[in-house]
Amino acid sequence: MIANAMKADTRANHDLTRNQALVFGVLEGSEAPLSAYSILDQLREDGLRAPLQVYRALEKLVDFGLVHRLESLNAFVACNHPSGPEAGESHGTVAFAICEKCDNVAEFADPDFVERLRGWAKAEGFEPHSTIIELRGLCEGCCVA
Amino acid sequence: MIANAMKADTRANHDLTRNQALVFGVLEGSEAPLSAYSILDQLREDGLRAPLQVYRALEKLVDFGLVHRLESLNAFVACNHPSGPEAGESHGTVAFAICEKCDNVAEFADPDFVERLRGWAKAEGFEPHSTIIELRGLCEGCCVA
DNA sequence: GACGTAATGTTATACAATAACATTATTGCG
DNA sequence: CGCAATAATGTTATTGTATAACATTACGTC
Ligand SMILES: [Zn+2]
Ligand SMILES: [Zn+2]
Ligand SMILES: [Zn+2]
Ligand SMILES: [Zn+2]
Numbered sequence: 001m002i003a004n005a006m007k008a009d010t011r012a013n014h015d016l017t018r019n020q021a022l023v024f025g026v027l028e029g030s031e032a033p034l035s036a037y038s039i040l041d042q043l044r045e046d047g048l049r050a051p052l053q054v055y056r057a058l059e060k061l062v063d064f065g066l067v068h069r070l071e072s073l074n075a076f077v078a079c080n081h082p083s084g085p086e087a088g089e090s091h092g093t094v095a096f097a098i099c100e101k102c103d104n105v106a107e108f109a110d111p112d113f114v115e116r117l118r119g120w121a122k123a124e125g126f127e128p129h130s131t132i133i134e135l136r137g138l139c140e141g142c143c144v145a
Numbered sequence: 146m147i148a149n150a151m152k153a154d155t156r157a158n159h160d161l162t163r164n165q166a167l168v169f170g171v172l173e174g175s176e177a178p179l180s181a182y183s184i185l186d187q188l189r190e191d192g193l194r195a196p197l198q199v200y201r202a203l204e205k206l207v208d209f210g211l212v213h214r215l216e217s218l219n220a221f222v223a224c225n226h227p228s229g230p231e232a233g234e235s236h237g238t239v240a241f242a243i244c245e246k247c248d249n250v251a252e253f254a255d256p257d258f259v260e261r262l263r264g265w266a267k268a269e270g271f272e273p274h275s276t277i278i279e280l281r282g283l284c285e286g287c288c289v290a
Numbered sequence: 291g292a293c294g295t296a297a298t299g300t301t302a303t304a305c306a307a308t309a310a311c312a313t314t315a316t317t318g319c320g
Numbered sequence: 321c322g323c324a325a326t327a328a329t330g331t332t333a334t335t336g337t338a339t340a341a342c343a344t345t346a347c348g349t350c
Contacts, residue, residue, distance in 0.1 A: 035305080035306075050331065050332085051306080052307085055306095056328080071216045072216040072277050074307095097266065097271045106269065108265065108269075117255075117258060117280070120258075124251065126284055126285065126288070127288045129245075129281060129282045131278075132217050132279040133276075134216070134276075134277040135266060135271065135277075136275045137271060137274045140269065140270030143271070162296090182337070195299070195301085196339090197338085198298075198300095219338090
């Protein structure tokens with residue numbers, strides 16, 4: 001699968017440490033976003049014992065652009081951008097659509113939308129260093145049901 | 146002051162209970178967003194003892210549209226929409242620009258980019274029930290300094 | 291006054307994140 | 321290699337955020 005090859009690449013590019021690789025692995029294998037503590041629970045067998053070990057790995061992974069933090073959930077997801085993590089996106093603005101029924105998270109970036117936000121900021125003299133956009137609701141599958 | 150009169154009106158319209166009025170009062174009097182626990186600290190003299198008393202009041206105030214929750218801060222602010230709380234805004238989409246130096250929060254609503262978001266959602270079949278937009282950065286005053 | 295509903299008070303607990311400190315790899319260089 | 325700088329790890333304790341569960345009290349309505 002091409003997407004997996006790409007992910008393996010970016011992972012290698014960043015030379016993930018053991019803990020980072022473990023945490024990233026759990027997130028990659030999960031459909032839904034996960035809290036740091038539930039990640040920890042899945043890594044007890046691998047020797048992780050303390051929340052801090054997970055939080056430290058997450059911090060790096062977020063820096064690398066491999067993982068996103070969802071502020072409205074206090075949870076984390078592996079990057080699932082259509083064009084792959086870091087394809088010019090990792091340092092751009094991303095938006096998330098979070099289904100409250102099935103926990104699916106769709107990730108997207110709309111340049112026009114971002115441009116409009118930037119326009120408002122500029123007019124106000126506000127200098128944004130990060131932008132959080134999270135839609136909560138029902139995904140297509142859960143909407144009809 | 147007209148703004149205060151307006152706020153008093155909306156407060157009266159909702160017939161705030163004692164605890165709700167106390168919590169709202171603290172938020173109105175604060176420049177920066179406040180956590181539930183720091184609100185509680187300011188209300189010990191008034192008889193409040195437990196976090197739940199504050200959280201319950203906050204839940205109602207958010208429902209009324211008098212208060213907003215900032216997801217990226219785990220904190221709350223009194224509504225400061227230009228046209229006043231509930232001026233057609235309370236059930237619309239609002240965005241926040243949060244200064245990380247002085248803690249000032251600017252609240253704004255841009256119908257155009259809300260429309261654009263809605264367009265994306267519709268195309269994806271996603272039915273949003275709430276939208277979170279938070280810009281983190283430096284406000285005009287802190288930007289130059 | 292009896293009933294349903296909403297608000298309140300209280301205690302205990304769950305969940306999320308960081309502080310502080312000791313230890314161990316890794317890397318780059320003289 | 322020997323050594324210093326840097327980054328990653330491990331561990332314990334603590335702080336901060338939010339809710340569960342249950343008992344009680346006020347309030348509107350018939
Ligand atoms: Zn991404
Ligand atoms: Zn869904
Ligand atoms: Zn508002
Ligand atoms: Zn500022």
